[in-house]
Amino acid sequence: MIIVLKPQPTPDQIQHVLERIEELGFQPHLSQGVSRTIIGVIGDERKLEATPLQAIDGVEQVIPVLKPFKLASREFRPEPTVIEVKGVRIGGGHLGIIAGPCAIECEESLFGIAEAVRNAGANILRGGAFKPRTSPYSFQGMGEDGLKLLKAAGERFSMPTITEVMDPRQLDLVCEYADMLQIGARNMQNFDLLKEVGRTDKPVMLKRGMSATVKDLLMSAEYIMSQGNHKVILCERGVRSFEDSTRNMMDLSAIPNAQGQSHLPIIADPSHATGRPDLIPAMARASVAAGADGVHIEVHTCPEKALSDGPQALLPDQFAALVDDLRRLADVLGRTVDSCESLTV
Numbered sequence: 001m002i003i004v005l006k007p008q009p010t011p012d013q014i015q016h017v018l019e020r021i022e023e024l025g026f027q028p029h030l031s032q033g034v035s036r037t038i039i040g041v042i043g044d045e046r047k048l049e050a051t052p053l054q055a056i057d058g059v060e061q062v063i064p065v066l067k068p069f070k071l072a073s074r075e076f077r078p079e080p081t082v083i084e085v086k087g088v089r090i091g092g093g094h095l096g097i098i099a100g101p102c103a104i105e106c107e108e109s110l111f112g113i114a115e116a117v118r119n120a121g122a123n124i125l126r127g128g129a130f131k132p133r134t135s136p137y138s139f140q141g142m143g144e145d146g147l148k149l150l151k152a153a154g155e156r157f158s159m160p161t162i163t164e165v166m167d168p169r170q171l172d173l174v175c176e177y178a179d180m181l182q183i184g185a186r187n188m189q190n191f192d193l194l195k196e197v198g199r200t201d202k203p204v205m206l207k208r209g210m211s212a213t214v215k216d217l218l219m220s221a222e223y224i225m226s227q228g229n230h231k232v233i234l235c236e237r238g239v240r241s242f243e244d245s246t247r248n249m250m251d252l253s254a255i256p257n258a259q260g261q262s263h264l265p266i267i268a269d270p271s272h273a274t275g276r277p278d279l280i281p282a283m284a285r286a287s288v289a290a291g292a293d294g295v296h297i298e299v300h301t302c303p304e305k306a307l308s309d310g311p312q313a314l315l316p317d318q319f320a321a322l323v324d325d326l327r328r329l330a331d332v333l334g335r336t337v338d339s340c341e342s343l344t345v
């Protein structure tokens, strides 16, 4: 359930409600919005039925949340969440432009791609060091050496970085090097991993599983948030369908659908959704027009030599033209794209 406090509660009133909830054996989650202060109470609500929470000083209303996800719901936080990573904001009208290679391959190629996407206007650098490949014989990623290169490239080009973590055993290592964590589609329901990333303070981009519903995605976000980390960014990356001319089926409606139910930002990944460079720009533009809080695009300077997902990589020029379009769209729609120029290295 959520407890809505009266406008402008005093710090003592907030503290008192939090303490009371804890005394009752529940975990309170505080959300201080511009206009409202809301406290989420997570746990078996039947135990609270006999407790007159409305009688606590400063409480205006106690509302049961009927949705199975609570902290991720709009009821818990009516205004959109804005997540900031090293000065780059995502959500609430700010677009994240995440770009880079599928996999980190070597210093020369990563730095070349990082420079190109940075010059084109990307504001977050991606690159996989631990790769979830369908075949155990495919390139599995550079591991820690890759993470070191990603961090160095992020510092060199003043960009925050994101990389995938596949296993709780890799988490400390990945947190040492990356600014944001990515949970891949194949791990969207790896609940132990979700709980572990929920105990960190890094922003997490949670990708939709290839056969997951929007509700499943929000339940997985709830897993992360239930552990205290509320910095979750959803990502639509397409779902499996009978269509075999694209890698997946991009579900554009998932974007406003998730936003209607949740305050969390949602990014679109047309690279994995379509698997086709000829379709990626159109779907990226459509996503932003549909309300996406950013895009996630794979770029490579030499796709034919890429060790992973080469066929879907955009060339730097194609990516730069796309970012120009997205910036113009953002202007028309009254949204902004933070550049990382203001970052202090």
Ligand code: PEP
Residues within 6 Å of the ligand: 102, 128, 132, 183, 184, 185, 186, 207, 237, 272
């Ligand atoms: C990726 O981002 O490189 C990736 C493996 O994506 P997904 O988990 O969406 O397949």
Ligand code: MN
Residues within 6 Å of the ligand: 102, 103, 272, 298, 308, 309
């Ligand atoms: Mn990829």
